[in-house]
Amino acid sequence: DAGVTQSPTHLIKTRGQQVTLRCSPKSGHDTVSWYQQALGQGPQFIFQYYEEEERQRGNFPDRFSGHQYPNYSSELNVNALLLGDSALYLCASSRDRLYEQYFGPGTRLTVT
Amino acid sequence: AQSVTQLDSHVSVSEGTPVLLRCNYSSSYSPSLFWYVQHPNKGLQLLLKYTSAATLVKGINGFEAEFKKSETSFHLTKPSAHMSDAAEYFCVVSHSGGGADGLTFGKGTHLIIQP
Numbered sequence: 001d002a003g004v005t006q007s008p009t010h011l012i013k014t015r016g017q018q019v020t021l022r023c024s025p026k027s028g029h030d031t032v033s034w035y036q037q038a039l040g041q042g043p044q045f046i047f048q049y050y051e052e053e054e055r056q057r058g059n060f061p062d063r064f065s066g067h068q069y070p071n072y073s074s075e076l077n078v079n080a081l082l083l084g085d086s087a088l089y090l091c092a093s094s095r096d097r098l099y100e101q102y103f104g105p106g107t108r109l110t111v112t
Numbered sequence: 113a114q115s116v117t118q119l120d121s122h123v124s125v126s127e128g129t130p131v132l133l134r135c136n137y138s139s140s141y142s143p144s145l146f147w148y149v150q151h152p153n154k155g156l157q158l159l160l161k162y163t164s165a166a167t168l169v170k171g172i173n174g175f176e177a178e179f180k181k182s183e184t185s186f187h188l189t190k191p192s193a194h195m196s197d198a199a200e201y202f203c204v205v206s207h208s209g210g211g212a213d214g215l216t217f218g219k220g221t222h223l224i225i226q227p
Contacts (some may be wrong), residue, residue, distance in 0.1 A: 033214060042217030045216050046212035100161060105154065
């Protein structure tokens, strides 16, 4: 049984560009959350998707947007990239509200 | 609002000696508390969780943590450190019972194991 998978593993973008990161949840999970982990820091919650809708959102600007598909996979989009967006982006999945989150290995985004 | 404070950014112990990683929390709700571990170039792994049942929680790999409401603490301990325990440890709070809502992470404690 595959766990949470994310693609790509690494990405380099230029300031002002847009990026899309992808996540496939663990089998049987229907809820996907995204986190940003800057170097040397703990992950910060960006938002959570359930039933194809954004259910919760952390303190991130609307340059950060997402989508969830009927098969529960999810995308994180970031527009107008800033140097400060360089981070490890983690996806986590869970089975409804009652169960803990399982994390993927992350996508390392570098903005130059 | 909820937050966690990990009191030590780095902890260094010798192999075979006890480990103590300290965490204090703040929450407006009855919190659920977790410890996650992150090994280099690997995903976050759940060590243990407290969700208002027994205050002493046992996790994987010999780790345990005790919820102390009066001290608003949730310290992580292990009786005997192993080299494979070297990693980054995060104390996490959530106000949902299972931790399925957005999690609030501490800044992490880097555990170093000396041979």
